[in-house]
Amino acid sequence: MDEAPAEVTDLFFNRGWLIPMLVVLGLTLLVHFIISRFYKRVYPRVEKTHLVWDSAILKALILPLKVFVWILGLTFSVQLLAYHFEQESLNELFAPFRNFSLVAVILWFTLRFIKNMEIEHSRERRKAKKRYDKTTVRAICQISRIAAVLIATLVYLQTRNVNLSAVLAFGGAGGLVVGLAAKDLLGNFFGGLMIYLDRPFSVGDWICSPDREIEGTVENIGWRLTRIRTFDKRPIYVPNGLFSTISVVNPSRMSNRRIKTRIGVRYSDADKMEPITRDIEQMLLDNPDIDTNKFLMVRFDDFGPSSLNFVIYCFTKTTNWGEYMRQQQEVFLKAIEIIEKHGAECAFPTTTLHIPDGLEVKSHE
Structure with a gap:
């Protein structure tokens, strides 16, 4: 009964692979703890600064760094086991795996940093109530992500001793074929x-x-x-x-909205046309909602079939559609008020029948 515990003790303590592996895992855990404590202490201070990039870097770095520390710790631990059990074929896998992990973690950090910069920049602009172009920010971030992925791919291929010239040449030929097909x-x-x-x-x-x-x-x-x-x-x-x-x-992106309309008065009010157009133009010049720096006119411009027509042409200061409709309505109502003030009336379609002399019109009863 005492032989089994003795074999277990000999397996775990009398061989030289367990203690180094525990030391490596312990160091990994310690580094993980230090990184976490450092982040908890430093990040609140970084948040108080007015810089955007420092908090973006710190938030992007913390998780990939922890993952990479554990990748190093676990791979070195498994490598110690491979050395102890003389599995040299396994050792050849660790260096490429660590290279791939390093490139992947750096790419992960870069993508997180780009995302954080986009979020922080937008938040700072909104907080400062400054206008910014969302489209441009999004485009720059998307182009940066594509560039980061391409660079990471080329770097990893370089670590694998792949001939990049051949890859680029193949990519050019493949790009031509894909371009024709799509x-x-x-x-x-x-x-x-x-x-x-x-x-x-x-x-x-x-x-x-x-x-x-x-x-x-x-x-x-x-x-x-x-x-x-x-x-x-x-x-x-x-x-x-x-x-x-x-x-x-x-x-x-319009700078102003235009009011353009044509109003007709009766032919019998022809003598009142000049004061009507003059007063309406003055009304527009006195209106604070009308941009008097832009072209403005009220002119008699047409002999209609049943009316004398004049045109109102001006620009509002606002570009808001609802506010523009209110201001246009106000201009129209004031124009009608001025016409009526001068004793004139807006014309409507009428027909005048002239009966020659000597022609009688009889009603049928």
Whole structure:
């Protein structure tokens, strides 16, 4: 009965692999604890600074660093076992695995850092109540992610002694074949890139196209599709390549809204046309909602079939559609008030019948 415990003791304590492995795992746990304590102490101080990148780096680094520490600890522990049991074939796997882990962890940290920078930048701008272009920020972050993945892939291939020149040459030939097979997909991709670079519109803008039945608010600009929400709340998914072939109007970036209308008065009020147009123009000049720095006029411009017509042309200071409609209504009502003040009336379609002399009109009873 005493021989079995003696064999167990000889297995775990009389051989030289257990203690080094426990030391490595203990050191790994200690480093993990130090990193956690450091983060808990430093992060509150970093949050109080006005810098964006420091808190983004710290939050991005903490989890990948812990994972990499445990990867090192576990791989070295298993490697000690392999050395002890003379499994040399296993030792050849650890160096490539650690290289791959290092590249993967750095890529993971980079992607987390890019995401944190995007979030922190947006939050700081909102906090400071500063306007920023969401589309540009999103585009820069997406391009940065793609670049990070490509660089990490090339670095890992370099650690595996892969000939990068051959890879790049093969990638060029393969890219040509893929480009021919998926030209529409690539057209949409580069169309999205041009939207990010030229910025004809951004997320949240109201756009429309006179060439197509497209009108609504931009909700999302992807690499292949742009999602537009129409005013009746239906989504439209537009391939980005289409924007390179159609005209796009962006009313969200208008500087003013225009009031343009034509009003007719009776021919019998022709002598009152000049004071009416003069007073309406003065009313517009005195209106604080009208931008008098822009072109403004009230002019008699047309002899209509049953009215003398004059045009009102001016611009409001606001670009908000609801406020614009209120101001336009106010201008129209004041114009009617001025017409009536001068004893004139707005004309409506009428027909005058002239009966020649000697012609009698008899009624039939």
